[in-house]
Amino acid sequence: MNRMRATLSASAARRRAGVRDDPLRARRRGPCVASDCGGGANGFVDIPDSLSGEVKARQPLSDTNSPTAYQVTVEVGTIGGDRRGWARISSGDPVNNPVRKHAKVWMDWRAPQSPIQPWLQCGPFEVRHDGLTATSAAKRTDPSPAWQFRACGSMELPGSPVYCTDWW
Template sequence: MKTAPLGHRNRQTIRSAMVVAAFVAAGTAALSMPSAQAVTGSAQVTPASAAQCEGGANGFVDISDSLSGTIPGPAGSYKRYGQTGHVRITLEYGTVSGAQRGWAKIDGGTFPGDRVWMDRTQDGGSTWLQCGPFTVGSNGASKTSAAKNTSGSSLWRFRACGDFTGESGYVCTNWW
């Protein structure tokens, strides 16, 4: 018997159901995974639109959506599994325009409307600038945030965050 291909909404529903089932099956252990964190607290967040982080604005540098760098260990990556495979949100760093810079990336089984952004702090996480969000435009496409210089200071830190089309809430990697 032939069946019609799944539409976008049906894939979203199946992906959401599979994610919920995976978390229920894993119990509370899934909530304590070291690779992602819930974002709560009273820190001051300064949102910056994608435009405030593009074209060299505020010291950010535009990069290719296909650029890959080094992921700083398991704390720099979050994976979500679904109908189209995994979606991965990563914090990455590498040499861009002659300097070491960090950026956020989403790739894998993405859907249009999935988003990624990078949070950057210069005071150890008490306050931070949210650079983005940057929105995925087509199925399976990668998307990056703009890149920002890194620093040897323990107060300068980055994390990658994202959210998924048709799902509430968002996830972030740990600070690096």
């Protein structure tokens, strides 16, 4: 009973801190990893960390909505002849507030026909060096409103809250 109470308390504390529970991670009984979508897995393709596209959704990694804050975005563009979406972490002011090494970004993808429900988490991917950006792998887009992406990320400090865009 005490163990259950401690688990529930930890879950409630994470929600209060803005950390989103991930049902997929819990169901797998282990962390989601970049290999869930890297190297062509599950229809994703690897892309350069420097790639940028048309921004479809944006979320600052802070509660202040500062224009200089780190941000995660859902971006789309043409890759290998296909329209694809991906997540990207960057800074609103890369000169004075560069993204730091170990900041993380990932993309959640959901579709009714997906074998992984309620969504597949693509990542996390870490920023490799101070001042750089990072991207998730990219997934083909679809005109169906049920085929959706969102970008999530956290800053480089252990225990940093997770912020996610709205679903796009």
